[in-house]
Amino acid sequence: MMAFWLLLTIFVLSCFIGYFVVWGVTPALHSPLMSVSNAISGIIVVGALTTAGFAENNISVLLGLFAVFLAAVNIFGGFAVSQRMLAMFKKKEKK
Amino acid sequence: MPLSLLPAVWIFSGVLFIAAIRGLASPQSARGGNILGILGMATAVAFTIFIPGIKQQFWILTALLLGGIGGIYFALRVKMASLPQMIAVLNGLGGLAAVFIALAEIINGSTAYLDNVLGLIIGALTFSGSMVAFAKLQGLLSSRPLIFPFWRLLNLLLILTILVLTTVFLLCPERELFYVLGVLGFLFGIMFILPVGGADMPIVISILNACSGWAAVGIGFSFGNVLLIVTGSIVGASGAILSYVMVKAMNRSLIKVLFGETGSESGATGVTAHQQARAGSPRDAAYLMENAAKIIIVPGYGMAAAGAQHILQKMARDLRELYDVDVKFAIHPVAGRMPGHMNVLLAEANVPYEDVFALEDINQEFATADIAYVIGANDITNPAAKTDHSSPLFGMPVFDVGKAKTVFFVKRSLGSGYSGVENPLFFAENTIMLYGDAKQITGEIVRVLEQK
Known part of the structure; x- marks a missing residue:
């Protein structure tokens, strides 16, 4: 029970951090914000990895491996498309 | 790698993720932030794979590699105009991953019922909703709202059913009920996104983005994993804030988007003929622009749909370099098909x-501008949003383009925007209409500008 309240505290505080950090993002970069958040939400891969690596039955292992695959698409795709977008935002060339 | 060190890894990665979002505060720091995000992710994954006792390492690495190749392939190939589709797919895959993990955990005998059921349902609706959004954006489904009989009632019933069955499952955790809830979650995503019109897609994508984060939070609770909870809630907050920004910019409400009349039924296109709009030629426009001191360009989605962004950049550059004109771009939050598009x-x-400015940063500058060049946009310049209480647009923030000395509208016809509301600005004294394709008209202006 204690553990649950601890996690809930972390959850609520993280929401506040998210709120303030995200309002600080310039509107010009709202598209990269979405792709970066896609990429970091791929952290769900950590759950997928432990499921695939510790499950006792084959179905769970297989489902876990599928989840690893999907999360990897998110991670690599999200970071790569963000990098591509951000590289386009250039300063004025000095004459 | 002793297990006791893992929390240190979670703190490290969590801080780097926050730094990655923080970096997006300005374009200069954004790329560095992205690298920090990659570093945080690599650290978390690397340490998790080598937790003592973990099995299947070969297959895990294979799955990571295959997913990585697929993700990078799409990321490098996607056209920027199709970015919303890619984000929709990524949101959906994140949701599906949560579904698989929740299923695997329950099948494996996990007793974290509430956490897994949350991950399952939110993940499932994120996946199916994102697929519908993708199909609409890609043109596979009509972007018109697809309405089925009694859809409001059916959707409400579906929510109630899910709530009741979730309660039953928590009291008496039968595995079959868990599967049923998963199916209902998929159904929920489909039924809720089908009736939403294409014009509301920026809101829908933002909501689904948030959901993919909340699904991760559910899974995080089930594992008691702090990093998943922290990251998921930041992603959830980000999607929620973007939804709010979009809803505000469109003067809509979440309830209206999901339950109300949808915004893309452009029925009324009839423009009253007694008013006379003045038409001009690209040549006239070019001459006026050459002699202007300050020009503000207002692009809308029509400009991007016509693929006119490169020629528009050329026009701005020529005006600046050949004629020493101050040229700025003004972007409305809903100018594209997703936030920041x-x-x-x-x-x-x-x-x-x-040279690119947000609505609130540039709006007062129209009064000092010689020319406003509105290309492929309509509703976001409609003064009725400020003056006409009966207009559906009333309350929506708009550009005061009418305050510029001359306003050019590049449009195919006098037709109204997606809202179906007529724009009185077309008939204003200082407005000149340039009828035609955005790319072609701008191209002709550039040709005249470069003749000297």
């Missing part, structure tokens, strides 16, 4: 970001 499209066309 227009900024990316202009950046891709080599428009320096210092």
